[in-house]
Amino acid sequence: MxxxxxxxxxxxxxxxxxxxxxxxxxxxxxxxxxxxxxxxxxxxxxxxxxxxxxxxxxxxxxxxxxxxxxxxxxxxxxxxxxxxxxxxxxxxxxxxxxxxxxxxxxxxxxxxxxxxxxxxxxxxxxxxxxxxxxxxxxxxxxxxxPVEAALRRYVLQETKVRLHQPVFRATVMRAYGTRCAVCSLRHGELLDAAHIVPDSTEGGIASVTNGLALCRIHHAAYDRRILGINPDYVVHIRHDLLDEIDGPMLEHGLKRRHGQPLMVLPEIGRERPDRDLLAQTWEQFASRGSS
Ligand SMILES: [Zn+2]
Structure with a gap:
């Protein structure tokens, strides 16, 4: 060991x-x-x-x-x-x-x-x-x-941290060749296995089809609905950011990705993001973008 x-x-x-x-x-x-x-x-x-x-x-x-x-x-x-x-x-x-x-x-x-x-x-x-x-x-x-209920929560949490999360991460990183889906950054230390829709605490290991390999910036932008990915795998950036002028991260990392397809997808078709799951998150992005 x-x-x-x-x-x-x-x-x-x-x-x-x-x-x-x-x-x-x-x-x-x-x-x-x-x-x-x-x-x-x-x-x-x-x-x-x-x-x-x-x-x-x-x-x-x-x-x-x-x-x-x-x-x-x-x-x-x-x-x-x-x-x-x-x-x-x-x-x-x-x-x-x-x-x-x-x-x-x-x-x-x-x-x-x-x-x-x-x-x-x-x-x-x-x-x-x-x-x-x-x-x-x-x-x-x-x-x-009653004691068992607390113990069960503890055991579930431990299983999640020690098995489910590492297995999900390793599966997503392998499927995407350890590259960010949005910008193709290759450094594993800077990459997360993001969930398209939040992971349930009760289920087993989340499927790779509910996952995206994303760099830390694009992961945070996706979770905060600053960046959206539509069910056709095209990236959108929230409208108010497109009008902003700022440094290279905003310019290249975000604005220039607007309207572009994902740069990296799993080679195996059935490991690609589930379009229905993308649509759920996309709906939330689209409704915020227009408000
Ligand atoms: Zn990225």
Whole structure:
């Protein structure tokens, strides 16, 4: 995990599957993920070591469900339906011994956002899955009590910050080639994964189709409705700014973008911004612009 922290800038950047092959333990190569399967159970260890969820493009059926359950926690499916399958036994051992695992979450073909350490805090045998949490001591508790409501909010918030936000960001940055959609600026440190319509706190990971890679200025301008993007991917700048005279940021960064198409869009068609979502935000921009 320390090696992975260093490779991912403390877990803030995704890692390519092939780069994981560089990892060595005691001078020997040691696979951090299983290339064929979701569950990595090294022969020398009694328990599972890492789990993996592959990336699915928008509109494709997801092999695993990343939506939090009623308790706010995530789930990880068994391998198949046999509780005694060696990989399921290996996951159960990790749960019983409260061992930390690494979860490699796909954000593109062969590209993973790792989140770690995670713990398996309970097993839901009837649904063929384990309950995943960030704290080993927080076993899944009975829902619907007042204390549980507060705990659920806490768990949801933690999942959002530790898994959903990094996965959304990594997916959007990969889809846009780490460039601002409006001005094509290439510096990841200056780029955000912006939501077209605000992210709901209850849902799972926001789809890349509700995302835009935007530099900090264009992100703030979009959120404040200074800059609008219509459903045909054309940028508009609020009218009062077009009449203003100021320095290069206003002149080049904003005014000259007016009436121009987005400079960067995802290559994969189904990852491009959802036109209905753009229309919702565009309506708010257009109504402010005319007032
Ligand atoms: Zn920009």
């Amino acid at each position: 320390a090696w992975l922290s260093a490779r991912t800038n403390d877990g803030s950047l995704p890692v390519r599957g092939e780069d994981l092959a560089d990892f060595q333990f005691d001078g020997e190569r040691f696979a951090l993920v299983d290339r064929q399967r979701g569950i990595r159970k090294p022969a020398a260890l009694a328990a599972a070591f890492s789990i993996r969820t592959v990336y699915t493009q928008p509109g494709q059926p997801r092999p695993y469900d990343d939506l939090p359950g009623v308790d706010g926690r995530l789930r990880y499916k068994w391998r198949g339906t046999d509780p005694q399958h060696p990989e399921n036994v290996a996951l159960r051992r990790a749960m019983q011994h409260r061992l930390p695992l690494i979860w490699f979450f796909g954000v593109g073909q062969g590209l993973y956002q790792p989140t770690f350490p995670v713990y398996l805090v309970a097993e839901e045998v009837a649904r063929h899955q384990f309950v995943v949490g960030y704290e080993p001591e927080l076993a899944a508790a009975a829902p619907d009590s």
